[in-house]
Every structure is written in structure tokens, then in C-alpha cells.
Amino acid sequence: MPMFAIKAKVNDPSAETFTFGAQKTMYGGKRIAAGDTIFIFASENKGGTGLVARGVVTSARAIAKRRGAARQTPRVSLTLARTALAKRGLGRNELKLFSDWNDGRPETELNFKFYRQATDKIVGLSGEAAAFLQSFF
Numbered sequence: 001m002p003m004f005a006i007k008a009k010v011n012d013p014s015a016e017t018f019t020f021g022a023q024k025t026m027y028g029g030k031r032i033a034a035g036d037t038i039f040i041f042a043s044e045n046k047g048g049t050g051l052v053a054r055g056v057v058t059s060a061r062a063i064a065k066r067r068g069a070a071r072q073t074p075r076v077s078l079t080l081a082r083t084a085l086a087k088r089g090l091g092r093n094e095l096k097l098f099s100d101w102n103d104g105r106p107e108t109e110l111n112f113k114f115y116r117q118a119t120d121k122i123v124g125l126s127g128e129a130a131a132f133l134q135s136f137f
Contacts, residue, residue, distance in 0.1 A: 003037045003130035004029060004057075005110070006078070008120045010042035013052035018080040022063050027113050028124025030074040032060050038080055039133045041091070043120045050091020054137055055080040076122060084137045106132035 008020050018040065025032070032038070036057045042048025059079040065072045095111040106129040113123040125133070 001036065002028075002031065003039070003125045003127075003133075004032050004122055005039040005041060005114070005125055005129075005133070006120075006122045007041040007043050007114050009046035010040060010048055010052060013040075013042055013048075014082075014085060016082055017058075018053075018055065018078075018082065020078045020080075022075045022077055024073045024119060024121040025076055026073065026117075026121050026123055029122035030062070030076060031124060032057060032076060032078065032122055034058060034060055036060075037083075037130075038078075038122075039125075039130075040080065040082075041114065044092050045118060045120065048091075050089055050094070051086045051133070051136055053082050053086060054084045054133075055082045078122070086136045088136055090133075090136055104128075 034057050038055050040053040041050050042052045058081050061077045063075040092115050095107055098107040098111045109129045
């Protein structure tokens with residue numbers, strides 16, 4: 001089963017449900033669907049602390065592209081049910097050391113997808129990155 005991660009503004013990391021409207025998708029994030037597992041990162045750009053929770057997607061709706069725009073990043077609106085809170089932190093400070101983009105490490109994959117271009121987004125994860133993130137719960 002595919003696994004995903006989202007980095008976005010999180011008002012209450014301990015909430016039972018999360019709603020994210022019209023989020024950018026990159027690295028396969030546009031394929032997210034109801035039933036998928038997702039790791040939730042509270043965006044440091046918006047005052048968050050990085051990895052805060054894991055959840056399951058209860059609703060995923062693709063947003064139609066705007067007419068007339070030559071280039072648009074696909075966007076998706078999500079509703080998530082929290083299944084676990086992170087037991088330890090993981091964010092920009094912990095991942096910034098992993099910048100050898102070809103080393104194959106899960107930490108490097110996360111650094112590349114979330115922090116090389118620091119915009120908030122939904123991303124698809126490799127099995128290795130998903131297993132690494134599972135260790136935080």
C-alpha cells in the first residue's frame with residue numbers, strides 16, 4: 001500500500017482529525033487516496049516542529065486546474081484521521097545533515113522532498129522512508 005507524508009500548517013498536532021485544503025503535491029503525492037497511510041509534519045515555515053503524527057486518509061479530492069495557467073502543480077484536499085502521535089521529533093534540523101542526494105538513505109529522501117524546496121506539500125514515500133518514519137511511533 002502506498003504511503004505519503006504531508007508538510008503543512010498544523011494548528012493542533014493532537015487533534016483527532018485534520019483537514020488540509022488545496023495542498024501542493026510533488027513526488028507522486030497526487031496519487032494519494034482514501035485509506036492510504038500518511039505521516040503529518042507540522043511545517044516549520046508556519047511555526048511547527050516537524051513530524052507530529054501518523055494518520056489514515058479518510059477523504060482525498062483532486063482540485064481542478066485553473067483555466068489559462070500554463071504550469072500548475074496538482075493540488076489535493078485531504079481529510080485525515082490521526083492514528084498515532086510521534087514519540088520523538090524529526091524535522092529540518094535533524095534532516096539537514098543528509099544532503100548527499102545519491103546516498104539512498106531514507107533521511108536524505110525526506111530532506112530532499114521536504115526541505116530542498118521548502119514549500120508545504122504532499123509527497124509519496126519509498127518503502128524505506130516509510131519504514132524509517134514508522135520507527136518514530
